[in-house]
Amino acid sequence: KQEVTQIPAALSVPEGENLVLNCSFTDSAIYNLQWFRQDPGKGLTSLLLIQSSQREQTSGRLNASLDKSSGRSTLYIAASQPGDSATYLCAVFNSGGSNYKLTFGKGTLLTVNP
Amino acid sequence: EAQVTQNPRYLITVTGKKLTVTCSQNMNHEYMSWYRQDPGLGLRQIYYSMNVEVTDKGDVPEGYKVSRKEKRNFPLILESPSPNQTSLYFCASSLQGSYSPLHFGNGTRLTVT
Numbered sequence: 001k002q003e004v005t006q007i008p009a010a011l012s013v014p015e016g017e018n019l020v021l022n023c024s025f026t027d028s029a030i031y032n033l034q035w036f037r038q039d040p041g042k043g044l045t046s047l048l049l050i051q052s053s054q055r056e057q058t059s060g061r062l063n064a065s066l067d068k069s070s071g072r073s074t075l076y077i078a079a080s081q082p083g084d085s086a087t088y089l090c091a092v093f094n095s096g097g098s099n100y101k102l103t104f105g106k107g108t109l110l111t112v113n114p
Numbered sequence: 115e116a117q118v119t120q121n122p123r124y125l126i127t128v129t130g131k132k133l134t135v136t137c138s139q140n141m142n143h144e145y146m147s148w149y150r151q152d153p154g155l156g157l158r159q160i161y162y163s164m165n166v167e168v169t170d171k172g173d174v175p176e177g178y179k180v181s182r183k184e185k186r187n188f189p190l191i192l193e194s195p196s197p198n199q200t201s202l203y204f205c206a207s208s209l210q211g212s213y214s215p216l217h218f219g220n221g222t223r224l225t226v227t
Contacts, residue, residue, distance in 0.1 A: 031211075031212030031213075032212055032213070034215060034216065036216075036218075041221075042220060042221075043118075043204055043218035043219055043220045043221055044157075044204070044206075044216070044218040045218070046215035046216055046217065049214070049215045051213070089156075089157065091157075091216075093211075093212045095212070100145075100162060100164060100170065100211055100212065101159055101162070101172055101173065102147065102149075102159050102162070102172075102216075103159070103173070104149075104156050104157040104158070104159075105156065106154075106155075106156035107156065
């Protein structure tokens with residue numbers, strides 16, 4: 001059964017700092033990996049989607065990488081801002097025995113201090 | 115506006131009283147799915163649907179039913195709710211399953227007493 005782990009569980013940084021969030025998964029049979037942000041009391045917003053054949057995706061100050069063989073992904077946030085404060089979740093779309101199931105990590109709670 | 119709409123946002127009910135949480139999307143998406151989010155357990159998939167009349171179980175389907183009679187709607191049915199189904203529920207959709215990003219609704223907070 002796929003398991004997705006996110007480290008750290010919480011992170012507090014000063015404004016302007018570059019930071020990296022980590023995501024690891026146990027089964028490399030995936031279609032894609034997605035990063036989301038969740039603000040308190042709200043739904044999830046998709047940030048980046050990396051297909052299994054890709055190595056990275058970029059959107060503005062965000063860069064996500066994927067190493068499928070080692071079961072790892074990172075989300076790099078450049079020049080962090082207080083508005084980046086949220087919970088960040090990664091999720092893998094499974095392609096093995098659990099076709100089309102989505103498995104989420106428990107998230108990293110990011111606080112960017114002014 | 116492209117969106118996933120869930121109703122109701124908040125629901126308090128009693129054990130055993132059947133309820134339905136509706137989910138509708140206006141983006142002509144093929145893939146729809148339901149999740150529950152619990153403290154310490156994160157988001158877990160309940161059911162998903164690859165297209166009309168095609169549904170399958172996620173990781174925690176017990177106690178839930180779904181149907182996909184139309185492309186835009188994917189209701190979640192609790193035939194006999196129990197207190198352990200108290201949770202925050204999310205519906206999500208994507209254009210083509212594994213190839214497209216997921217769009218989430220704003221959630222339904224369900225309390226079963």
